[in-house]
Amino acid sequence: MSPPELPLVHEPDNFRRACDAARSSGARVGLVPTMGALHRGHAALIEEARRRAGFVAVSVFVNPTQFGPNEDFARYPRTLDADVDKCKAAGASIVFAPAADAMYPSGEETRVHVGATADPLCGAHRPGHFEGVTTIVAKLFALTGPCVAVFGRKDYQQLKVLTRMAADLFLPVEVVGLRTVREPDGLALSSRNAYLSPADREAALSIPRGLTLAWQAFAKGERNAGVLRGLARASVAPVATSIDYVDVADPETLRVLADGDTTKDRALVAIALRIGTTRLIDNVVLGEDPPCIASP
Amino acid sequence: MSPPELPLVHEPDNFRRACDAARSSGARVGLVPTMGALHRGHAALIEEARRRAGFVAVSVFVNPTQFGPNEDFARYPRTLDADVDKCKAAGASIVFAPAADAMYPSGEETRVHVGATADPLCGAHRPGHFEGVTTIVAKLFALTGPCVAVFGRKDYQQLKVLTRMAADLFLPVEVVGLRTVREPDGLALSSRNAYLSPADREAALSIPRGLTLAWQAFAKGERNAGVLRGLARASVAPVATSIDYVDVADPETLRVLADGDTTKDRALVAIALRIGTTRLIDNVVLGEDPPCIASP
Numbered sequence: 001m002s003p004p005e006l007p008l009v010h011e012p013d014n015f016r017r018a019c020d021a022a023r024s025s026g027a028r029v030g031l032v033p034t035m036g037a038l039h040r041g042h043a044a045l046i047e048e049a050r051r052r053a054g055f056v057a058v059s060v061f062v063n064p065t066q067f068g069p070n071e072d073f074a075r076y077p078r079t080l081d082a083d084v085d086k087c088k089a090a091g092a093s094i095v096f097a098p099a100a101d102a103m104y105p106s107g108e109e110t111r112v113h114v115g116a117t118a119d120p121l122c123g124a125h126r127p128g129h130f131e132g133v134t135t136i137v138a139k140l141f142a143l144t145g146p147c148v149a150v151f152g153r154k155d156y157q158q159l160k161v162l163t164r165m166a167a168d169l170f171l172p173v174e175v176v177g178l179r180t181v182r183e184p185d186g187l188a189l190s191s192r193n194a195y196l197s198p199a200d201r202e203a204a205l206s207i208p209r210g211l212t213l214a215w216q217a218f219a220k221g222e223r224n225a226g227v228l229r230g231l232a233r234a235s236v237a238p239v240a241t242s243i244d245y246v247d248v249a250d251p252e253t254l255r256v257l258a259d260g261d262t263t264k265d266r267a268l269v270a271i272a273l274r275i276g277t278t279r280l281i282d283n284v285v286l287g288e289d290p291p292c293i294a295s296p
Numbered sequence: 297m298s299p300p301e302l303p304l305v306h307e308p309d310n311f312r313r314a315c316d317a318a319r320s321s322g323a324r325v326g327l328v329p330t331m332g333a334l335h336r337g338h339a340a341l342i343e344e345a346r347r348r349a350g351f352v353a354v355s356v357f358v359n360p361t362q363f364g365p366n367e368d369f370a371r372y373p374r375t376l377d378a379d380v381d382k383c384k385a386a387g388a389s390i391v392f393a394p395a396a397d398a399m400y401p402s403g404e405e406t407r408v409h410v411g412a413t414a415d416p417l418c419g420a421h422r423p424g425h426f427e428g429v430t431t432i433v434a435k436l437f438a439l440t441g442p443c444v445a446v447f448g449r450k451d452y453q454q455l456k457v458l459t460r461m462a463a464d465l466f467l468p469v470e471v472v473g474l475r476t477v478r479e480p481d482g483l484a485l486s487s488r489n490a491y492l493s494p495a496d497r498e499a500a501l502s503i504p505r506g507l508t509l510a511w512q513a514f515a516k517g518e519r520n521a522g523v524l525r526g527l528a529r530a531s532v533a534p535v536a537t538s539i540d541y542v543d544v545a546d547p548e549t550l551r552v553l554a555d556g557d558t559t560k561d562r563a564l565v566a567i568a569l570r571i572g573t574t575r576l577i578d579n580v581v582l583g584e585d586p587p588c589i590a591s592p
């Protein structure tokens with residue numbers, strides 16, 4: 001007898017009913033929102049949700065409103081069959097994979113907007129991106145109902161923006177951030193790594209190296225934001241096709257520190273850049289996270 | 297033995313718990329969001345909610361974010377003790393009267409925005425008003441949980457904007473609109489009527505008269521938007537201190553019709569104006585509502 005299939009639902013109403021039924025039977029509900037193209041980082045999110053909830057929903061939806069007009073929406077990898085297998089292996093209870101016009105039916109016109117937390121870093125370089133993220137996640141939260149939602153810390157600003165949204169709107173959702181999963185050589189797992197040629201991938205290692213150089217300096221007592229930033233930037237500048245930002249910021253408010261500023265006892269170093277045409281992001285919270293690689 | 301007191305809660309968490317407990321005990325939950333200064337129109341909303349739900353919550357909150365800088369937030373009537381009595385008489389189960397900084401704590405920065413439905417009419421004349429409305433009501437919906445929410449049709453655009461928001465964000469809320477309650481002479485009940493002098497109040501009757509003139513013309517077959525609009529406008533123009541708008545619009549999309557347009561079989565006529573310093577609004581849906589007064 002083959003193991004039971006993992007339920008795959010496409011209709012929002014059916015997804016809502018499944019979550020309601022799980023809750024009615026006494027289960028806590030967990031939610032892992034994804035854009036598919038799942039990797040071991042997503043599997044870790046699902047496993048964490050499974051530790052916290054008896055019923056774990058994974059949404060797979062490449063959300064059009066969080067992509068800019070010149071971004072990679074069209075070519076973003078779509079691998080639903082493989083995604084469902086990975087969800088099942090990681091312990092998911094249901095996969096929700098709606099069509100775009102199910103989440104954004106004709107005539108819809110509501111957006112959820114978060115302010116200052118969404119303004120710097122990726123917010124400054126991807127106009128409208130976080131409004132797309134908060135809008136789709138608000139929809140997913142409403143369909144799922146009271147739940148624990150698990151997000152990766154590679155998208156650190158996204159995590160903070162969604163935490164802000166849930167608190168500000170009194171949503172019955174516990175937002176949990178999970179440490180970034182990395183390859184043995186330090187590269188943060190990302191669905192967009194699939195775009196990288198071998199040479200690109202080698203160049204991309206400058207990102208965890210740069211973050212770790214800042215980490216080591218901080219561990220030795222360096223608190224000048226400009227020095228920390230400069231160490232990370234010097235690592236990536238020679239190989240990046242273009243740099244969106246290399247910034248040191250407050251890890252809670254995401255306010256970017258000027259080069260003359262002194263960090264507190266925790267500081268976010270965040271990087272966004274392009275290798276070829278592939279946009280990669282990564283970060284480390286100095287004073288909290290381990291180094292990205294043992295020795296850069 | 298005196299009758300039991302109606303529970304009055306101020307803390308959002310306590311309000312959420314009360315609604316959750318009611319649902320757990322098997323009751324449907326009803327919600328009537330108000331800004332207090334309750335009148336018989338609000339009582340009708342509470343009674344309608346009571347017909348639809350076993351547990352009815354009334355929120356009383358003068359929401360600062362829906363008032364413009366030169367509007368009447370500071371002088372808006374605040375009558376909580378009398379409001380609680382009226383809630384009890386109308387069959388409410390609980391009153392939620394939070395402090396402003398409980399609904400908007402320091403650091404909050406999330407807003408809910410509805411697009412085209414919120415743009416014309418009051419949206420064009422009160423910048424930011426509907427964003428304030430949708431934001432506070434999203435918060436109230438989240439605290440209340442799955443519910444039926446009852447709103448008055450005097451605030452017709454608000455009703456449509458909130459219906460849009462609930463649908464777009466998949467909120468587990470049934471939004472119900474209830475017919476405007478009027479004085480015997482046709483004046484729509486409004487908390488702001490308390491601002492009117494006897495002479496102002498007489499002048500304000502030009503509003504239901506103008507709406508009814510349009511109603512009568514429509515009943516006789518008139519479908520030209522400009523003619524219908526002109527009848528309503530001619531009634532109020534001589535007595536209004538200023539007119540924000542007298543418009544004919546699609547009753548679903550709220551798209552304003554030009555004077556040369558022909559209405560469908562239903563049409564909204566909406567008025568916003570000032571009598572002295574008091575802003576009044578009113579409306580009628582031709583082809584659906586009864587006339588505002590028997591004979592204008």
